[in-house]
Amino acid sequence: MSISALIVLIYVLVLASYLGFELISKVPPTLHTPLMSGSNAISGITIVGALIASNELGFTTLSKWLGLVALVLATINVVGGYVVTDRMLKMFKKK
Amino acid sequence: MNIGIEIAYLVASVLFIIGIKYLGKTKDARKGNVISAVGMFIAIVATLFMLDVLTLLEIGIAILVGTVFGIYYAQKVAMTKIPEMVALFNGFGGLASFAVGLSDYYLKSATNLASLDAVNLTSVLVSILIGGVTFTGSMVAYLKLDGKVSGQPITFKGQHLLNLVLLLAFVGASVLVFIDPSQVTFILVLVAISLLLGVLTVIPIGGADMPVVISLLNSYSGMAACATGFILNNNVLIVAGSLVGASGIILTQIMCKAMNRSLTNVLLGGFGQTVATGGADGPEIVVKEIGVEETAMLFDSASSVIVVPGYGMAVAQAQHVIRELMEQCEKRNINFRFAIHPVAGRMPGHMNVLLAEANISYDKLIEMDDINDDFSNTDLVFVVGANDVVNPAARTNPQSPIFGMPILNADKARTVIVSKRSMGKGYAGVENELFGYANCLMLFGDAKQTITKVVSEMKEMS
Numbered sequence: 001m002s003i004s005a006l007i008v009l010i011y012v013l014v015l016a017s018y019l020g021f022e023l024i025s026k027v028p029p030t031l032h033t034p035l036m037s038g039s040n041a042i043s044g045i046t047i048v049g050a051l052i053a054s055n056e057l058g059f060t061t062l063s064k065w066l067g068l069v070a071l072v073l074a075t076i077n078v079v080g081g082y083v084v085t086d087r088m089l090k091m092f093k094k095k
Numbered sequence: 096m097n098i099g100i101e102i103a104y105l106v107a108s109v110l111f112i113i114g115i116k117y118l119g120k121t122k123d124a125r126k127g128n129v130i131s132a133v134g135m136f137i138a139i140v141a142t143l144f145m146l147d148v149l150t151l152l153e154i155g156i157a158i159l160v161g162t163v164f165g166i167y168y169a170q171k172v173a174m175t176k177i178p179e180m181v182a183l184f185n186g187f188g189g190l191a192s193f194a195v196g197l198s199d200y201y202l203k204s205a206t207n208l209a210s211l212d213a214v215n216l217t218s219v220l221v222s223i224l225i226g227g228v229t230f231t232g233s234m235v236a237y238l239k240l241d242g243k244v245s246g247q248p249i250t251f252k253g254q255h256l257l258n259l260v261l262l263l264a265f266v267g268a269s270v271l272v273f274i275d276p277s278q279v280t281f282i283l284v285l286v287a288i289s290l291l292l293g294v295l296t297v298i299p300i301g302g303a304d305m306p307v308v309i310s311l312l313n314s315y316s317g318m319a320a321c322a323t324g325f326i327l328n329n330n331v332l333i334v335a336g337s338l339v340g341a342s343g344i345i346l347t348q349i350m351c352k353a354m355n356r357s358l359t360n361v362l363l364g365g366f367g368q369t370v371a372t373g374g375a376d377g378p379e380i381v382v383k384e385i386g387v388e389e390t391a392m393l394f395d396s397a398s399s400v401i402v403v404p405g406y407g408m409a410v411a412q413a414q415h416v417i418r419e420l421m422e423q424c425e426k427r428n429i430n431f432r433f434a435i436h437p438v439a440g441r442m443p444g445h446m447n448v449l450l451a452e453a454n455i456s457y458d459k460l461i462e463m464d465d466i467n468d469d470f471s472n473t474d475l476v477f478v479v480g481a482n483d484v485v486n487p488a489a490r491t492n493p494q495s496p497i498f499g500m501p502i503l504n505a506d507k508a509r510t511v512i513v514s515k516r517s518m519g520k521g522y523a524g525v526e527n528e529l530f531g532y533a534n535c536l537m538l539f540g541d542a543k544q545t546i547t548k549v550v551s552e553m554k555e556m557s
Contacts, residue, residue: 001214001328009325009333016334019112020341027119029437029462032346032444036313037181038118038128039342042111043188043316045135045335049195049323051142055150056202066198068157074191075161077184082132083169084180088448089125095456
């Protein structure tokens with residue numbers, strides 16, 4: 001990877017982290033659990049990495065199998081995370 | 096670079112940001128979750144477009160298996176078990192990032208060793224370390240929360256030294272990998288160390304510190320995803336990963352502040368043990384018991400009530416009968432509210448979810464700082480399954496291990512009733528001074544059963 005490409009990635013990392021800090025520090029404590037399970041689902045974005053890894057048709061089948069394992073786990077993380085967050089948020093009602 | 100895919104990733108990143116923004120507002124939170132799910136869907140579809148048709152079958156099966164299991168588990172899980180589920184899913188996310196890192200290493204070391212440059216190798220090592228620690232750490236947290244392993248801190252002599260040695264060994268083996276990237280043995284050593292470190296860092300942490308641990312592991316799972324973004328040179332992974340990483344860190348800080356402890360103090364663990372020797376042995380506390388009928392009468396004659404829920408309420412599944420109690424009180428025009436301590440329960444916001452499940456309006460749930468001044472003009476405080484968060488020793492006794500922790504001023508109310516299974520100590524292993532106070536009455540027994548009886552007494556009165 002070239003240095004300039006690396007610098008761009010670091011820019012993205014720093015700015016997105018800063019944005020994350022700004023956004024989350026305003027979340028009221030009432031929503032902390034759904035926030036956590038919702039962000040948990042977002043961390044399943046590694047599914048994108050898993051898809052790419054499962055697709056590699058190299059010499060070794062090991063890399064592909066690792067990718068497929070990652071894919072199953074990340075899918076559980078994504079789907080389960082969003083569904084349970086929705087289930088919780090559905091219950092938050094004001095009368 | 097395929098421009099279409101890159102644009103799709105950009106859109107997905109923006110949707111994650113908007114989704115998280117909405118998740119912070121009670122009214123829009125559900126919409127926010129949907130927006131972020133749409134972002135995820137776009138990112139997945141875009142990635143599928145650049146795949147070989149050859150592997151589509153395997154990929155389809157993997158996604159199907161994951162989806163079915165994910166939906167099944169998410170629909171079935173009880174609201175009291177949400178901390179367990181979050182811990183488990185954190186672990187899955189960590190393991191996925193770990194596997195992606197390892198997979199990338201295997202592929203490149205077998206096909207194109209030259210492409211394993213310093214940046215790539217570093218990212219692989221970071222994703223193995225953080226992903227591995229997240230995985231085994233979350234599994235231990237899950238087993239502790241689920242009661243399959245004792246929630247007590249597990250400590251042994253030289254524990255911290257061992258962790259330090261392992262960390263140094265990781266650095267050492269990493270250097271060897273840099274020198275000769277083709278040596279798979281070193282990578283396997285690194286894998287073993289990172290998995291072991293996850294177990295060792297979570298076992299010394301006690302059950303009541305779980306809100307901190309879960310928040311921290313949540314943050315790690317984001318950072319692990321971020322590391323895979325560096326491996327694959329992929330921006331959407333980095334954006335989403337760092338949003339989650341930041342969110343977990345903020346929640347960790349909030350939890351630590353609410354316990355008046357530093358993160359180091361929580362992570363080094365063994366809180367219970369140090370207390371046993373350092374705690375002040377005060378005089379034996381003499382408590383006054385109260386029965387179900389008298390409790391009902393006290394509720395009947397009060398004009399304002401504050402309920403302080405704790406983890407014990409979740410264990411007893413008492414949230415639904417507390418709603419019935421609330422209905423009885425509201426019939427009598429009693430001002431009925433809940434005081435929520437930030438670390439009540441086993442994860443941030445745990446009490447709010449349980450009470451929402453019992454159909455209690457969220458504007459009845461008041462945060463500590465907003466309600467603490469109201470206790471002194473409240474007739475009756477009802478403590479259900481909470482202990483340390485209402486122990487006045489945190490304010491008054493500098494000898495106490497929990498001194499300085501922000502607490503709910505329940506003791507300032509005219510009368511306090513504590514629903515408790517038995518006279519056991521709180522998590523911190525300290526006597527609760529409150530129980531001996533003149534205005535405090537103990538209602539012993541299973542919270543669900545005793546409150547059910549109180550409610551039926553109240554129904555008869557009216």
